[in-house]
Amino acid sequence: MSQALARTARIPRLSRFGWLMALYAENHARLTRLFAPEGLVAGSYLSSVGDGLDVRLDVIETHRYTVELRLTYDLCDPLTGEPDPSAFVRLYRDARQAEATHCYVGRRWQDVIGLYPPPAEVVSHRMRMNTFLGKWLEYLAEQGHGVATLRMVETSRLDVA
Template sequence: MRRKPYVPDLQELASLCEANYLRFLKLLPDTEAGSERLIGISTPSGQQAHIRIQVNETHPYTSMLTVTQEGLNPEWIQPPRMEVRLYHDASMAEVLCYQNQHKFEGRYQYPNPQMRMPDEKVQLNRFLADWLEHCLHHGHTQTPFHFTPSYP
């Protein structure tokens, strides 16, 4: 019995990318090149980790970010790291690179030489959504906040 081929759901991917864009706006209100936000998270066992969101470059319609997890992995395991492009005109955020693997197609035949799942692109953007949601609900900022009141 043959399995039905995977057909990408573009509406699902678009709504996922739009929701991720809104999550980034909540976590990173300043999108100037060179800015970053460090978010602390705790595991149920009490271990501390950080999610670092760095703004690498900004342009009128796009920004390029790097999202990295620090602190939980043993030295011999590469920590999760992804590069994300924000499309300001479309209000979307898309994963472009994960663990130094670039250019994810919308659909893959399976099996394939890279052993990517047929819906690899959707899964990466879902992982980003889960990561950002966890930061929003359980994280606390590690980046100092400087407030200077303005007097009339």
């Protein structure tokens, strides 16, 4: 029994915050492999694979260490007129992490979990958003989206900011 306890004591445990940081790193790797947004200039891009669901990547702003972007399908929700699903992503170039800051245009984290949530609730909310982003990026890659299918578009049907 003591050997089993000693063996499990050597296995490092990852905190929820550590898990979230690892999720950010995975999302950075997926996003970089898929669309290479670090090399894109600000503007709107479409990726079309012929399935009728074009993916829109809006590079909102590029900074020295970050890239702000929005990932969505090129269609609007008939009720709100906003793109849905939609994920706003902050890509950290130096840390090699990509964080989904919010996943629906009309709802920020304050609208979802309140103004003064406990820290555990904030981490849980961020984990859900970034798990969604990771699964979505994986799905887009399986559908054939990527750098080869990405093209810049002149006019944007959707407002970026």
